[in-house]
Each structure stands twice: as structure tokens, then as C-alpha cells.
Amino acid sequence: MKKFFTLLLFLMLLFAKAQDKLVFTYDPLTGNQIKRALCFGCTGTAKSSQDIKEIESLTEEDLQKFSPDDAISYYPNPVREELYLKWEVIDQNIISSIQIYNITGQVLKTYTGNDNKGNINISFQDYSNGVYLVQLNYSQGDQKTIKIIKQ
Numbered sequence: 001m002k003k004f005f006t007l008l009l010f011l012m013l014l015f016a017k018a019q020d021k022l023v024f025t026y027d028p029l030t031g032n033q034i035k036r037a038l039c040f041g042c043t044g045t046a047k048s049s050q051d052i053k054e055i056e057s058l059t060e061e062d063l064q065k066f067s068p069d070d071a072i073s074y075y076p077n078p079v080r081e082e083l084y085l086k087w088e089v090i091d092q093n094i095i096s097s098i099q100i101y102n103i104t105g106q107v108l109k110t111y112t113g114n115d116n117k118g119n120i121n122i123s124f125q126d127y128s129n130g131v132y133l134v135q136l137n138y139s140q141g142d143q144k145t146i147k148i149i150k151q
Helices: 002-015
Strands: 022-026 033-038 072-075 082-087 095-102 107-112 119-123 130-138 143-150
Touching: 072 143, 082 130, 095 119, 107 119
Parallel strands: none
Antiparallel strands: 022 033, 072 082, 082 119, 095 107, 095 130, 130 143
16 A cells, blocks of 8 residues: 555656646647647757847748738747837838737727838737737728737
């Protein structure tokens, strides 16, 4: 009986850090979880600080888009500190404002006067972890919304 309890205690200690062994995969466009796996022998699944690129070293392959022919791209999602947003002006349809919404629909911040730059860095440092919406309002009345996850 003593050996049984020793074995049981050993197994409980072995699985006590099971959350470190869970690996999640997310859909890059929507941020939804698409896969969950238990990984034994994994040393670390999170991106190291070397994997996270600085904005100056981004390439076109790093930027995410709605579709391959879209004029708006962004990086990274999920975001930790800053979201880099880049767009191209097509047919004089400039972006008149950018609004940040929380999941309940409350406007947190509005950026205006971005029409001639073509890009912007949006700080997410002051926001808590969760889902946010970035809405781009065009001068001709169109709107596009990006779902961003803050970690």
C-alpha cells in the first residue's frame, strides 16, 4: 500500500505542471483557437524574444492581410505592446480615422489625420488582455474592421 501511494504521489507531481505542456494553435485571421495538443518533452512553445521582430525589420511576408489583394496589412496579432498598421491609398479613398473599440463596443481611442502617412503604430500597452476591434473609416464612407487579440 505504501508503494501505491508513493507511485500516486509521483504521478501527481509529474502531471502538476500539465498546463506548461499544453500547446495551442490559433487562426491568424480571426484569432480563434483551432488546435489544442498535449506535448510531453517540449522545452517551450512560446516565441522567444528573438522570434518577435522589430517594426523596422518587417517584411511583406510578416504582415497579415484580410485577403492577398487587400491594401491593408498589420503585425502582430496577437499583439503585446504595439500594433503596426500599413495601408495603401487606392482611388483617392484615404483613411479618415482609425478607432479602437473594446469587445463591448466602447470607443477607447480615435486617431485622425493619418491620410498621408500610410502607416501607424497603435499602442496597446495601456489595455488589458482581451479582444479589441480596430475600425478603419475611409473618406468615401467605407469601413473595415480588424479583430486584434491583446496578450
